[in-house]
Amino acid sequence: MATKVVKATGLTCNHCAMSVNEEVSEVEGVESVVVDVVKDGESTITIEHTDPVSDTAINAAIAEAGYDVVQS
Numbered sequence: 193m194a195t196k197v198v199k200a201t202g203l204t205c206n207h208c209a210m211s212v213n214e215e216v217s218e219v220e221g222v223e224s225v226v227v228d229v230v231k232d233g234e235s236t237i238t239i240e241h242t243d244p245v246s247d248t249a250i251n252a253a254i255a256e257a258g259y260d261v262v263q264s
Contacts (some may be wrong), residue, residue: 193223196237198239215256216237
């Protein structure tokens, strides 16, 4: 299993985390999602996956939940 870590802004609460978790979990190959909410900064989204997952698909899922991915 591989791990991908993505940073996003705009998350402020557990509801935000649940929205991101729900959207990202639907991406093919994703096994688990853990969202660490930081109210006034960049929240961390840790994704465990078995198959290679597309950064574009992950970013689109986060955007679908209503949040902005921080580009590194």
